[in-house]
Amino acid sequence: MFANERMDRIIDIVVNSFLPMLKAGIAFTVPLTLTSFFLGLILALLTALARISGIKPLDAVARFYVWVIRGTPLLVQLFIIFYGLPSVGITIGPLPSAIIGFTISVGAYNSEIIRAAILSIPKGQWEAGYSIGMSYRQALKRIILPQATRVSVPPLANSFIGLVKDTSLAATITVTEMFRVAQQITATTYEPLVLYCLAGFIYLIFSTVLSNAQGQMEKRLDRYVAG
Amino acid sequence: MIEIKNLHKQFGQTEVLKGIDLKIEEGNTVCIIGPSGSGKTTLLRCLNLLETPTKGTIKLGKFSLDFQDKKPVSKDKVIKFRQQTGMVFQGYNLFPHMTALENIMEGLVYVRKQDKELSRTKALQLLKKVGLSERANHYPSQLSGGQQQRVGIARAMAMEPEVLLFDEPTSALDPELVGEVLKVMKELAKEGMTMVVVTHEMNFAREAADKVVFIDKGVIVEEGTPQQIFEHTGHERTLQFLNKLCS
Numbered sequence: 001m002f003a004n005e006r007m008d009r010i011i012d013i014v015v016n017s018f019l020p021m022l023k024a025g026i027a028f029t030v031p032l033t034l035t036s037f038f039l040g041l042i043l044a045l046l047t048a049l050a051r052i053s054g055i056k057p058l059d060a061v062a063r064f065y066v067w068v069i070r071g072t073p074l075l076v077q078l079f080i081i082f083y084g085l086p087s088v089g090i091t092i093g094p095l096p097s098a099i100i101g102f103t104i105s106v107g108a109y110n111s112e113i114i115r116a117a118i119l120s121i122p123k124g125q126w127e128a129g130y131s132i133g134m135s136y137r138q139a140l141k142r143i144i145l146p147q148a149t150r151v152s153v154p155p156l157a158n159s160f161i162g163l164v165k166d167t168s169l170a171a172t173i174t175v176t177e178m179f180r181v182a183q184q185i186t187a188t189t190y191e192p193l194v195l196y197c198l199a200g201f202i203y204l205i206f207s208t209v210l211s212n213a214q215g216q217m218e219k220r221l222d223r224y225v226a227g
Numbered sequence: 228m229i230e231i232k233n234l235h236k237q238f239g240q241t242e243v244l245k246g247i248d249l250k251i252e253e254g255n256t257v258c259i260i261g262p263s264g265s266g267k268t269t270l271l272r273c274l275n276l277l278e279t280p281t282k283g284t285i286k287l288g289k290f291s292l293d294f295q296d297k298k299p300v301s302k303d304k305v306i307k308f309r310q311q312t313g314m315v316f317q318g319y320n321l322f323p324h325m326t327a328l329e330n331i332m333e334g335l336v337y338v339r340k341q342d343k344e345l346s347r348t349k350a351l352q353l354l355k356k357v358g359l360s361e362r363a364n365h366y367p368s369q370l371s372g373g374q375q376q377r378v379g380i381a382r383a384m385a386m387e388p389e390v391l392l393f394d395e396p397t398s399a400l401d402p403e404l405v406g407e408v409l410k411v412m413k414e415l416a417k418e419g420m421t422m423v424v425v426t427h428e429m430n431f432a433r434e435a436a437d438k439v440v441f442i443d444k445g446v447i448v449e450e451g452t453p454q455q456i457f458e459h460t461g462h463e464r465t466l467q468f469l470n471k472l473c474s
Contacts, residue, residue, distance in 0.1 A: 127277055128320035132334035132386055133310040135302070142337055146324050224324050224366040 036102035043107030069108035234283035313383030373404030
């Protein structure tokens with residue numbers, strides 16, 4: 001009897017929470033991930049280019065940035081931005097704080113992916129570009145980056161899926177993304193196991209969709225590789 | 228057309244070119260031969276500034292560059308100078324993410340900023356010239372080595388350079404594919420293209436060269452017509468090198 005009643009309650013909670021959580025996922029988790037990843041990618045490209053530029057001050061700044069960000073926890077970075085900066089007069093809202101934090105973080109990690117991808121393109125490709133009269137910038141844009149993109153898609157997709165999951169950390173700075181909603185519902189229903197499993201399940205759906213998209217993209221970029 | 232004076236190139240402590248003087252006339256085919264490590268490829272790469280000479284002067288077409296230690300030539304000048312040359316690489320170095328046609332069009336469209344349709348027409352003409360009209364839409368990975376190298380030649384030709392530089396263009400090829408590349412090169416030579424060819428193909432040098440230059444240990448040991456070099460050389464080192472090739 002008792003077991004049955006409990007079962008009904010759990011089903012009720014799952015049914016009633018699934019939609020609000022999915023909504024939070026679509027309204028916050030997805031845009032947060034996409035925005036941060038896109039901005040982070042630009043930051044990463046600039047950082048990677050600074051690293052390979054051979055211009056010492058640029059290289060030093062880029063190295064320092066990557067060193068600091070990779071060497072400190074993302075959670076600490078988010079806390080510094082959201083809870084720390086107000087004490088020096090810089091107050092940033094929860095969502096912008098999260099976007100800034102994730103962008104800086106993903107920018108540092110992805111810069112290394114992009115740098116490695118650029119360096120993996122044989123020197124002869126640069127030379128061939130130069131030999132038809134290209135400048136450094138033209139060779140980079142037309143010859144090197146298109147090839148580096150192909151190399152960097154699998155590791156970038158990894159980093160992207162990582163970011164989807166990392167956005168749950170935004171809950172700690174009061175962003176009402178999916179995990180925060182799960183926490184809120186737990187606070188009123190006292191069913192942590194059910195709700196956190198449900199949250200995990202929705203993250204799993206998001207990651208799966210993204211992995212499939214990665215597969216499609218790789219196929220498209222591989223069209224010139226001998227099969 | 229090309230005049231090289233007292234050209235030196237140093238990599239770290241090693242001096243690879245130790246004062247090269249060479250003149251190349253317009254329309255001539257010059258073959259540079261010599262043992263590996265002699266500096267012949269470095270000399271060729273100095274001609275389009277893929278390597279920056281340490282010292283000396285190079286006059287090519289409209290430009291004359293004077294190299295001195297630690298005094299860099301401006302990037303702009305380097306590009307302008309290089310645009311008078313075309314290069315064919317030992318490893319082809321085609322752009323793998325572009326079709327054969329796109330490889331040839333690339334410089335016309337994105338460096339010369341020419342009209343796309345005009346560029347396509349010209350690229351197709353060049354493909355026809357190297358006998359690859361049917362391969363226009365193939366990616367390099369779908370072409371044999373010999374075909375890739377012929378696309379490489381067409382790509383260099385597209386920019387209408389004053390001089391074509393060949394860096395051991397057949398060394399990476401299977402023996403049965405060497406002929407098709409050499410045939411294209413011979414045709415170009417006959418048409419009056421100025422060519423500088425670093426090669427181990429002595430038969431090509433014998434048949435197509437106006438001048439053969441023998442380099443060893445960073446200096447020109449001897450230069451002359453193929454006959455002078457291959458039949459009547461008076462130099463011990465040239466003789467040794469040629470004998471080694473035949474044995």
